Amino acid sequence: MFSLFYGLWQYMFSKLELHVLILGIDKAGKTTLLEKMKSVYTNVEGLPPDRIVPTVGLNIGRIEVANRKLVFWDLGGQLGLRSIWEKYYEEAHAVVFVVDASCPSRFEDSKSALEKVLRHEDLKGAPLLILANKQDLPEAVSSEELARYLDLKKLDERVYMFEAVSAYDGLGIRESAEWLVEVMERSKRTEMLRLRAGAMGPGSV
Numbered sequence: 001m002f003s004l005f006y007g008l009w010q011y012m013f014s015k016l017e018l019h020v021l022i023l024g025i026d027k028a029g030k031t032t033l034l035e036k037m038k039s040v041y042t043n044v045e046g047l048p049p050d051r052i053v054p055t056v057g058l059n060i061g062r063i064e065v066a067n068r069k070l071v072f073w074d075l076g077g078q079l080g081l082r083s084i085w086e087k088y089y090e091e092a093h094a095v096v097f098v099v100d101a102s103c104p105s106r107f108e109d110s111k112s113a114l115e116k117v118l119r120h121e122d123l124k125g126a127p128l129l130i131l132a133n134k135q136d137l138p139e140a141v142s143s144e145e146l147a148r149y150l151d152l153k154k155l156d157e158r159v160y161m162f163e164a165v166s167a168y169d170g171l172g173i174r175e176s177a178e179w180l181v182e183v184m185e186r187s188k189r190t191e192m193l194r195l196r197a198g199a200m201g202p203g204s205v
């Protein structure tokens with residue numbers, strides 16, 4: 001009996017689109033990272049770094065990881081654009097917060113932007129992946145050092161992880177995507193969003 005329900009749940013979950021919001025201050029490497037994900041997980045090559053411009057609107061990336069459909073929403077991180085972020089919170093299953101680990105002078109800006117994200121009611125219970133990006137640069141700090149710099153309070157009840165990545169050479173990309181799928185699968189928030197979508201009519205998940 002259990003395996004029947006489990007099989008059904010697995011089937012429903014594989015149909016569900018999981019929305020992952022990519023946030024972080026400008027120049028952290030969000031778009032470059034998304035394009036790298038596309039190269040790793042699809043047969044279409046993502047844009048090379050020299051063709052990526054600062055984001056003003058929204059970039060969408062669809063990839064499949066472990067039979068799950070992930071939809072990434074990449075937003076602009078410039079100060080004047082950060083007020084748009086919250087429009088996407090309600091529908092997000094998880095958040096990826098990207099930090100340029102090679103630029104300590106901007107850690108404070110990242111910290112306060114992330115603290116504001118975490119305080120928002122609409123993101124309650126959303127798993128959080130914090131990426132220490134640009135590990136290909138010798139001056140980049142490790143994920144543990146970044147965690148110390150950011151010194152985030154009130155993370156205890158949230159499912160979170162720090163990961164060292166490079167959007168240039170792909171370090172940590174697969175580990176990050178696989179972790180996201182695993183935690184979203186188990187998250188109460190995913191269940192809440194699925195029920196809410198179901199309540200809005202068939203085919204709405």
Ligand SMILES: Nc1nc2c(ncn2[C@@H]2O[C@H](COP(=O)(O)OP(=O)(O)OP(=O)(O)O)[C@@H](O)[C@H]2O)c(=O)[nH]1
Pocket residue numbers: 024025026027028029030031032033049050052053054055056075076077078133134135136137165166167168169
């Ligand atoms: N060395 C190195 N440079 C990177 C990496 N990821 C991004 N960059 C560079 O960092 C700069 C900013 O990258 P973007 O991807 O545009 O950053 P963003 O976070 O999307 O910026 P906004 O759209 O303005 O919010 C570009 O010059 C990228 O080539 C990385 O992993 N390593």
Ligand SMILES: [Mg+2]
Pocket residue numbers: 030031032053054055074075076077
């Ligand atoms: Mg961008």
